Each structure stands twice: as structure tokens, then as C-alpha cells.
Amino acid sequence: MAAALRPPLAYHLAESPLGWVLLAADASGLRALLLADSPEAALEELAQRFVGAALVAEPSLSGDMAQILRRLEQPDSPLDLPLAPAGTPFQQRVWQALGEIAAGQTVSYAALAARLGSHPRAVARACASNPLAVLIPCHRVVNSRGQLAGYRWGLARKAALLARERQPLAGA
DNA sequence: CAACACCAATTGG
DNA sequence: CCAATTGGTGTTG
Numbered sequence: 001m002a003a004a005l006r007p008p009l010a011y012h013l014a015e016s017p018l019g020w021v022l023l024a025a026d027a028s029g030l031r032a033l034l035l036a037d038s039p040e041a042a043l044e045e046l047a048q049r050f051v052g053a054a055l056v057a058e059p060s061l062s063g064d065m066a067q068i069l070r071r072l073e074q075p076d077s078p079l080d081l082p083l084a085p086a087g088t089p090f091q092q093r094v095w096q097a098l099g100e101i102a103a104g105q106t107v108s109y110a111a112l113a114a115r116l117g118s119h120p121r122a123v124a125r126a127c128a129s130n131p132l133a134v135l136i137p138c139h140r141v142v143n144s145r146g147q148l149a150g151y152r153w154g155l156a157r158k159a160a161l162l163a164r165e166r167q168p169l170a171g172a
Numbered sequence: 173c174a175a176c177a178c179c180a181a182t183t184g185g
Numbered sequence: 186c187c188a189a190t191t192g193g194t195g196t197t198g
Contacts, residue, residue, distance in 0.1 A: 090193070109181055113192090120181045122192040128180050129194080143181065150180030158180090175198075185188080 009050055010058035013039050014065050016072050018157050022046055023065050024055075029082030032131045033068065035153040049131065072134065075103040075165045085131045090118070094126035101140045104165040108144045128152050134161065 009031060011024040022042035024032040032049060036042035046055060070077050085095060093116055101107050109120040109127075116123065127138040133153055139161045143149040151158035 088194080113181090119192045121179075121190090122181095122194090124180045125178090125193055138180085141180080144183095148180090152180070155180095173198105175196105177196080178194085179192105181191090183188105183190085185186100 008054040008056050009046070010056050010061060011043075011046060012058055012061035012065050013042060014062070014069060016069055018072060018160060021065070021068065021072075023061055023068060024050075025058075025061065025064070026084075029084035030064070030132065030135070031084055031086065033133045033135055034131075035133050035157055068135070072161075073164070075161075079135065083132060083135060085136065087126075087129060087131070090122070091126045091129055094118075094123055095130060095132075095136045095138075098127070098130075098136050098138055098141070101137055103137075103140075106140050106142045106146065106162070108146070109141055109149070110144050112141060124149070140165075 007026055009024050009026050011022055014021050018035055020036045020039055020042050022032070022034040022036065023030065024046055032046060034042050034045050036045060043055070064081055067079055067081060071079055085092075087095065094112070097112060097116060109123050113120045113123045127141055128150075130136045130138045130152070139151060139158045141149075148155055148158055
């Protein structure tokens with residue numbers, strides 16, 4: 001038989017100041033949020049992440065997409081979406097820890113590793129596997145010297161996200 | 173199941 | 186500045 005068929009994945013594309021955004025979801029919730037330079041690139045990455053899954057364009061996701069686009073502008077804006085990132089237990093732990101970093105703050109791989117009783121290299125690896133760009137704030141993780149290290153979706157985007165989050169909300 | 177290569181780091185020489 | 190080390194994961198045998 002053909003490769004294992006999987007439950008279909010609904011996706012939706014939109015353009016943002018950071019490039020193209022691809023949102024993918026199934027019955028469990030949001031499975032992926034990817035950034036790319038073009039719709040084609042985004043879809044390609046999605047297909048690579050979910051090998052064998054049927055990808056279905058789903059315009060009705062535009063409502064959810066709107067929330068996400070708004071969050072790109074205002075990191076503090078609320079998000080009412082079920083997140084369902086797929087990953088190993090270790091990855092889930094890392095991602096959850098990431099979620100506890102406040103907007104505008106950064107954390108080093110070393111500190112995160114210490115908090116999780118792991119190793120920086122492993123943490124970085126888990127961050128790199130993050131399927132939910134921005135929503136799981138892996139862009140808030142930097143190296144020990146407080147400098148940007150790497151970013152799966154491009155250092156430029158990481159820098160842009162951090163700059164946006166550091167915007168003072170009311171003067172300051 | 174075992175071995176190997178890959179990587180978004182860190183520390184020491 | 187370069188080299189060695191370290192942890193988890195995906196891929197291959």
C-alpha cells in the first residue's frame with residue numbers, strides 16, 4: 001500500500017510584514033505555523049513536516065489567521081486557539097518552558113537547559129524543531145552573550161520579532 | 173534495535 | 186580565535 005495515509009491537514013496562507021505565514025490545523029488544533037518567502041516555500045516545508053498527509057486549503061481558517069497576524073503586530077494581543085504541536089516529550093517540555101518567557105524578554109540556551117535539567121545543545125535542537133513559529137516564542141532564546149544565535153526561519157525574522165516585542169506599549 | 177551524522181551552544185586552550 | 190565536548194533527534198544499516 002501507499003505510504004500511511006494520515007488525517008488531512010487544513011491550511012491557510014496569508015502575507016505579513018514578516019513574509020508569508022502558513023497556518024495548518026487539524027481536529028486537534030493548530031499543528032504548524034510556518035514563515036516563508038513564498039507560498040510555495042511554505043507549502044513545501046509543510047509537506048516535508050507532515051509527510052504523507054493530505055494538505056487541504058481551508059479559507060475558513062482566515063479568522064484564526066487574523067488573530068495570528070494581529071499578534072505579529074502586537075505580541076501581547078490575546079490568542080484564542082488550541083495549540084497542538086507534535087513533538088517528543090522532551091520537545092514539549094522545552095516548548096512549554098518557552099511559553100513562559102514574557103514578551104520582550106530573552107533567555108539563554110544555557111539558562112533554559114539548566115531549568116530543564118538538560119543541555120544547551122539539546123535545548124537548541126528542540127527549539128529548532130518548533131512547529132509553531134512565533135506562538136512558541138523560540139525567537140526569545142539567545143546565546144549566553146545575549147546575542148542572537150540562530151533561527152530556523154532566518155535571523156532577520158528573529159531580529160524583527162524581538163525588535164517588535166521591545167516596542168514600548170505606552171511611551172516609556 | 174544499533175550506529176552515525178547533524179546542530180539555533182558552551183567552555184577551555 | 187579554534188577545538189573538543191555534550192544531548193537529543195532523524196536517518197540508515
